[in-house]
Amino acid sequence: MVLPTTPNANIYCDVPLFQVLSGCAIIVRGQPRGGPPPERQINLSNIRTGALARRAPQSQPDQKDTPDEPYAFQAREFLRKMLIGKEVCFTVEVKTALGREYGMVYLGRDTTGENIAESLVNEGLATVRREGIRGNNPDQARLCDLEDQAKASKKGMWTEGGGTNTIRDLKYIIENPRNFVDSMHQKPADGTESPEPFAAEAKFFTESRLLQRDVQIILESCPNQVILGTVLHPNGNITELLLKEGFARCVDWSMAVYTQGAEKLRAGEKSAKERKVRIWKDYVAPTANMDQKDRQFVAKVMQVVNADAVVVKLNSGEYKTIHLSSIRPPRIEGENKDKDKRFRPIYDIPYMFEAREFMRKKIIGKKVNVTVDYIRAATSSSETSTIPAFAERTCATVTIGGINIAEALVSKGFATVIRYRQDDDQRSSHYDELLAAEARAIKNGKGLHSKKEVPIHRVxxxxxxxxxxxxxxxxxxxxxxxxxxxxxxxxxxxxxxxxxxxxxxxxxxxxxxxxxxxxxxxxxxxxxxxxxxxxxxxxxxxxxxxxxxxxxxxxxxxxxxxxxxxxxxxxxxxxxxxxxxxxxxxxxxxxxxxxxxxxxxxxxxxxxxxxxxANYEEKKVEEVVHVMEEKERTANYRAVYVTEITDTMHFYTQDVETGTQLENLMETMRAEIAAQPPVEGSYAARRGDYCIANFSADGEWYVFCLSVTCTFVFDYREIVPSTRLAVIPPAFSTRTLAAQATEYTFAYIQVPQDEDARADVVDSLVRDIQNTQCLLNVEHSGVTCPHVTLQFADSKDDVGLSLVKEGMVMVDVRKEKHLQKMVTEYLNGQESAKTARLNIWRYGDFRDDDADEFGYKLKK
Missing domain, CATH: 2.40.50.90 (OB fold (Dihydrolipoamide Acetyltransferase, E2P))
Structure with a gap:
């Protein structure tokens, strides 16, 4: 509510009037502020008007309707015509324990405007409550004076007879609604209503053929006490003739009950449209501006977008989206239908998945016949509109093997038919068949019309x-x-x-x-x-x-x-x-x-x-031979420090030669962080960003790359909450020193698929090489990380080969020629483990049906 603009806290100004309840009660509404504005009921002080009529509650048949009191309706109308839609100013003088407010209302923006109570009393439409009048109050004394003047002038309720003629004769039930409606539609007595074009010609056409002739009548239906029928003359059906000659148009709601065949009526109307006769003289077909090849063509279905749209490939190679005419796909009631169709998964919308699957199995990858019915113009959304913008849509009838896909969908209950205005010509050329298919689906309770529980797809x-x-x-x-x-x-x-x-x-x-x-x-x-x-x-x-x-x-x-x-x-x-x-x-x-x-x-x-x-050039034989000679296994081992071994037998290392540089960099960075601590949680990181986080094991700050599991660039791995992230100081970015925790996996060995077998191997590796210095050589690249061999720093023994010789893993046989020497060495180690029956070989050699199950279960 608008705050008072005067020193008196009980005066409210510039308030719009919203509703007049009676001659002495109004409702005012405040200005909207981010939602529906507040409302207040104000009752006029010191006056009383007649009570309006009230209907007795239907649940209490023993009570009777209460009629108007004299001049009650006139007082309310006087107030309504004076105030509705206007701004008023009001004062609150009394507020009862039940919350009812009494005061004075003035027309306009301040208390200098017309006093509404005084106007009512002056017109004889209200009486003064003299029992509450105080002699020393000039406003109340003025009300008494105005009432005395109205009495003397015999205004309003002070006229002779008491105003019984002002009581309305209200009827809450109309006994004959049809007569009442007809009485409201009588033509003016002066006959000034203009007939529709061709009305006189249509009347003459019908009269000249039917008036006082012997005809046959077919009673089709009786909706709302109106009889619908068909008149058959020996020379023809007058309904079809009227349509064919352009004197009438088809009416959708009654077409379904026409027993002579709705297609005949549509054909007659179509003939009149094509010839542009009478009421169709200015008719323009929805596809009139299209070439024949664009109106009707054969195309291959490439994708089913939804239950009402497909993407097809034309003979020219062009792709085009076609919407099925006059049908609506399944949607969730109460939600924006376009939002449902465009943004919700098809599995969440009842029967949408079934509809899509029906179309997919019928037409995907097949050639279909497309007949364009109309082009739906593009729609644009304004800033205030909640309706999204749509591009131009080509709406068509799609058939395959003589089957109308839209009609098949509707008959299965997987789509509904759109209802149009009578003058809307943008619809399917087989609209009546669609309506008939929907009627069958409703009758048989199929799909969307079923009373059974809606199918749920938990995907x-x-x-x-x-x-x-x-x-x-x-x-x-x-x-x-x-x-x-x-x-x-x-x-x-x-x-x-x-x-x-x-x-x-x-x-x-x-x-x-x-x-x-x-x-x-x-x-x-x-x-x-x-x-x-x-x-x-x-x-x-x-x-x-x-x-x-x-x-x-x-x-x-x-x-x-x-x-x-x-x-x-x-x-x-x-x-x-x-x-x-x-x-x-x-x-x-x-x-x-x-x-x-x-x-x-x-x-x-x-x-x-x-x-x-296209631009490939064959290498010369000499170059190929030279490359083949150069492609040999290189053993370039470097010292690394193994920092972590994962459950999947991948491991992370840190180069030893950059260790001193790393330690100095980390000490300098931590000193700066200690001097200017970052505000935790203020940094909104994105996947792939380099940032810093506080490592829980030692309370120190480290640089890491953000992912599902955070991999620290210079050391360990840990899952950290976003509140423990902070931006990396610019002086210590990864450009200064590249990431040191590098991921690798073992070359020439297979990772056991069984969790227990793999866990044994991981435990052995943790005992032997984690947090120790080893020698690393990259053997070949991999899908996720490089494949390498590791050697113990002191003995120079191959770590992977040791696992093979202990019978803990099997060899991964590589086919590259330059790796065959290493593969042979690993296979020899595997044979020695088999001979000694170590670990996985303790029951002897694998059978054929065991080989694929390596790492899962070994048979005795």
Missing amino acids: ADISGETQKAKQFLPFLQRAGRSEAVVEYVFSGSRLKLYMPKETCLITFLLAGIECPRGSRNMPGGMQVAEPFSDEAMAFTKELVLQREVEVEVESMDKAGNFIGWLHIEGVNLSVALVENALSKVHFTAERSSYYKTLVSGEEASRLRKDKIW
Whole structure:
């Protein structure tokens, strides 16, 4: 409520009037301030007006309606016409224990305006409560004087007869609503109402054919006591003739009860529109400005966007989004339908998943007939509007094998039909069939119209969930080929899959290939797309998007993405990309059974100099021989300090030669931090940022790279809350000294999949090498980190080879020629462990069916 503008705290000014309750009670409303404004009821002091009529409660039939008191309605109307929508000023004189407020109301912005109570008394519409009058109050004395003057002038209620003629004869129930409505629609007596165009011609057309003729009547329906029927003349149906001659238009609500066939009526109306006769003389068809090839065409369905839209590929190679005419997909009632459709997962909206799956299985990857019905114009949203903007939409009827997809969806209860205004011509060319299909679905209780419990789909999205992915990995590895549906294609080799049996979503990376990368938003700015990245993504989309495929999962990267092979109808997607010169073979494919096929496909693409090989130049034989001679295993061991060993047998090291520099840098940094302590929690870090955090083990500050598990750049790993993060001082950035905690894994050995077997190996490594100095040599690169060999600093014995000789791990046989000497040495160590029956070999050699189960369970 607006604060008082006068020294008197009981005076309120510049208040808008909101409602007049009676001749002596009003409601005022304050100005809105971030929400609905407050309201107050003010009762006029010292006066009384008649009470308005009240209807008896229907729950109490023994009570009767209360009629108006004389001049009660006139007093309320007098006040309403004077004040409604105006600003008033009022004073509060009395406030009762029940909260009712009494005061004086003035028209205008201050108390100099017209006194409302005085005006009512002066017009004889109110009486003065003289029992509360004080003689020394001039305002109250004036009210008495005005009442005496009204009595003398016989105004209002002081007229002879007491005003009985002012009591309204109210009726709360209308006995014959039809007559009442008809009486309100009588034409003016002077006949000034103008007839609609062609009304006289239509009347003559009907009269000349039916008046006083023998006809046949078909009674179709009787809604709201109005009889609907069809008149059949020996020479034809008058309804169809009126439509065909342009004297009438089809009415949707009554078409459903027309027993002669609604398609005949639509055909008659269509004929009149095409000929532009009578009421259709200015008619313009929704697709009038389109060429025939654009109105009707054949296209291949590439994607089902929702239950009412598909992406198709035209013969020209262009992609186009087509919306199914006149239907609405499933949505959640009470929420913004466009928000539901665009931003909510399809699994969360009842029957949306079923609708999408119905369309996907029917038409994905197939050619369909498209007939454009209308173009829905683009809509733009203003700053105050809550409706999002939409681009122009092409709405069409899509058929395959003579089946209307929209009609099939509606008949299954997977979509509803949109209702239009009668003059809205932008609708499906098969609108009546859609209405009939919906009526059948409602009658049979299908889909959205079912009274059964709504189906619930609990789908877990484990994309990027590293811990969940780790738990799921062994299951997928053992499963061999698993069924999946490609939900989304991020790039040529990166996809999102839906696993039906497991009801989960995963991110899947194609194994064995190196696909061109698209543009990405990196911390340093936007990374430019590599050549042919868009072509690779388009190729993958056309081949597998929303198709049922089979996947073989081999491994997982550190971000929780699964890596493996994807097959569709006998085609290996990795091989297909390589054969079409849209990808290169990655060295990790060497150990797979698809390696020869990949190399063969790459060689053929290279010879064709196609796409990514367009600028490829064959090296001379001398250069190739020279490179092969140079590619030998290099043993360049350097001293490192092993700082941590993970549960997955990865380990982190720190270079010994930079240790002194690191210690000096850390001492200087900590001294500066001690002098100017950072404010914990004030820093909003992002994934991949370098910052500092307080390490719980010693209370010191360290630099680390922010991730799910925070890896300290110069030492350890720990999970820290965001409140313990702070920005790194500029003088001590990673440009001064690069990250020292580097991740590696062992070369030439397999990591046991069984947790207990792996834990034994990790415990042995922790005892032997953690927090000790070793010698490290990089053997080859890997998917997540380099593969290396470690030697004990004193004995120079190979740590990995020692594990093999102790029978704790198996050898990972590499095929690279320059590594064969090391592989042979490791295999000899494995044979010695077998002979001695150590650890995993204690029951003798593996059987064939045990080899794949290494690290899980050994049979006696």
